[in-house]
Amino acid sequence: MDAQMADCVASDAAANEQRIMRRHRARHTKSRNGCYNCKLRRVKCDELQPACGTCSSRGEPCSYPRPRAPSKKPPRSRKEKPGDDGVSPIPDYLTPSDERPPLGAIELSVANATLPAIFWNQPHDRPRSLDMDDLKLLQFFHLHTASQMSLQSRRVTVWQRIIPEFATMNRYLMHLLLALGGIHMITQQVESSSNGGFENSDTVDLATIEEHHQRGLEGFREAVSCISPANADSVLAGSLLLVGFAFASLKVQKLNAVTEGPEEIQWASKSSSTIDFLRLNWLYLNRGVSSVIGDKWNVLKASRLRQMVVFPHSEEYWNNLEFDARSSRLSRCSSRLLKFAEGAGQAVANIKASLNALEAHKDDLSNCSGTPTSQSSPSMTSDWVLDANLEALGILDKSYSRILAVLRCAATQNPVDTEIQMDFEEAAILAWPVLLPSPFLSSLQGSEHNFLHGHSLVLLAHFYLVNTLVDSWYLRGSFEREIAKVNALIGALNDNLLSTFMLWPNEVVAMSP
Structure with missing residues (x-):
């Protein structure tokens, strides 16, 4: 019995000794910098240069990976792991700027950049x-x-x-x-x-x-x-x-x-x-x-x-247009457009009759017999103003006729106001400023505030009336005020005929657009 117990104790001691030896046996030193062939075969490489012993014995080419750059950080123990001490690590973006490494340049292609240089209000060196x-x-x-x-x-x-x-x-x-x-x-x-x-x-x-x-x-x-x-x-x-x-x-x-x-x-x-x-x-x-x-x-x-630059409905499109009052837009358009359509033709005819009378008077003076004087008469010095007004009146007549043609088109199922505005745009009725003759613009700024100058102002008010018919943000409300200014200037001339010419534009502007 004692011998049996002694054998058990001996066997236990031998097992413990084996476990201790197994725990403390020398660890295998791995080949960290071995060649590619040895790594692929999972065998230890002797790391001889230029060819290891295994590759030399096999007659195979031997190549090594590039050596790793040594780490600048000291090895960290287990106790130094983030979170082991109960404190969370500080993110890089919260680190003070003087403790962070400088950022490298970001390479971006600016060939297709759309942000203009004027959005940078500092010089390039700041x-x-x-x-x-x-x-x-x-x-x-x-x-x-x-x-x-x-x-x-x-x-x-x-x-x-x-x-x-x-x-x-x-x-x-x-x-x-x-x-x-x-x-x-x-x-x-x-x-x-x-x-x-x-x-x-x-x-x-x-x-x-x-x-x-x-x-x-x-x-x-x-x-x-x-x-x-x-x-x-x-x-x-x-x-x-x-x-x-x-x-x-x-x-x-x-x-x-x-x-x-x-x-x-x-x-x-x-x-x-x-x-x-x-x-x-x-x-x-x-x-x-x-x-x-x-x-x-x-x-x-x-x-x-x-x-x-291309307006397909600006010229010949409106010529010889058939008109049917029952199917036209006139019965459905706004009160301002309707008022314009009712008096546009007569307004142009009245101004034309007045200018034609002045032109006839000018011809009578030029045909008078007698010795010409060294000094020109006031009427002759204003001939260029009369010619400029007649030319501007022709442009006004074409603009008004084009607007009336748009209003006399047949109505459709679409909203009338939007459709009319689109046709106004296609008809290029706002192009009248570029068509005005230069002498007419000069007559508006003349220093002689007489009857002919008043005619120039009347024509300007009638041109302004065209812009009151278009409902755009850059036109809305501004030309009504300009017509009121012209009306005040005409009133200062104390001429009944010129004041009569301003009645109809004022009536159109007074109507709701």
């Missing part, structure tokens, strides 16, 4: 920051202005995509684009406040908008001076942006510089104590478009902006 006012103007243009510049979808696409694309490549175009979006923002703010709506205090300052317009205008003049087939489309885009700004500028009186001379200012101040001076500089901005289109027509009619 830290740059975004100009938030310019970003606001750009966002407003994309969200509101571009979609409201036309009723035709193809032209809206030009405003939303093509013109902004040109602006990213031409600094002056971007200035003009931001100016147009800014003046739209200002006019929307004015309309909202006048209608009792919510007043947005986040509007960009008017001085910023005016600065963009002036800088864009300077660059535009340089581009026009060297216009060529290569830059004709971008110059046309600048012309379109300028025209939109010119129309809308009448809604913001601070943007209109006084163009009259001292005598004109004095006469205007005597005519009315409340009337502002006539704003005529916007007419000259509009006239730049005709020169650009005329010079490069062959290029522009095939360019990406061709939708902005």
Whole structure:
């Protein structure tokens, strides 16, 4: 029994000794830098260079991986593991900037970048920051202005995509684009406040908008001076942006510089104590478009902006148009359009009769016998004004006839107001500023405030009436005020006939649009 117990104790001691020896036996040193062949066979490599013993005995090529760069961090013990001490590790983005390694340069391709350089208001050698006012103007243009510049979808696409694309490549175009979006923002703010709506205090300052317009205008003049087939489309885009700004500028009186001379200012101040001076500089901005289109027509009619220069319903489309009063739009259009249709023809006829009488009087004077005097008579010095008025009257007659043709078209199931506005756009009835003869514009600024000058003002009021028929943000409400100014100036002449010519435009404006 004792011997058996002794054998059991001995066997247990031997087992414990084996376990202790197994626990403390020398660990196998792995080959960390062995060749690829030994690693693939999972055998120990003697790491001899240039070929290990195993590859040499087998006659195989031997190659080693690149040596690893030694770690700069000291080995970390188990106690130093994150979370072992109950404290979470601090993320890198919360580490103070002076303790973090500097960030490397991010390589980006800016070939197709769309953020213009004018959005950076710091020079290149200083830290740059975004100009938030310019970003606001750009966002407003994309969200509101571009979609409201036309009723035709193809032209809206030009405003939303093509013109902004040109602006990213031409600094002056971007200035003009931001100016147009800014003046739209200002006019929307004015309309909202006048209608009792919510007043947005986040509007960009008017001085910023005016600065963009002036800088864009300077660059535009340089581009026009060297216009060529290569830059004709971008110059046309600048012309379109300028025209939109010119129309809308009448809604913001601070943007209109006084163009009259001292005598004109004095006469205007005597005519009315409340009337502002006539704003005529916007007419000259509009006239730049005709020169650009005329010079490069062959290029522009095939360019990406061709939708902005081709108006298929502007001329012959309306000639010899059959009229049926029962199916026309006249019975369904607004009261202002209806009033216009009722008196447009008679208004032109009355002005034409008066100018023809003056022309007949001029011919009588020129046919009188007798020795010519060294001094010309007052009537002869005003011949150019009479000729300019007759030419402008012909343009007014064509514009009115085209509007009447649109109103006499057959009505359809579509909303009448939208359909009429779209036809007005296709008929290019707003093109009258670029058609006016230069002498007529000069007659508006003449210092002789006589009967002929009054005729020039009457014609201007009748042209302004065309713009009151189009319901666009850049026209709405501004030309009604300009007609009121002309009416006050006509009243200062104390001429009953000229005052009679102003009755019908005032009646049309008084009707609801």
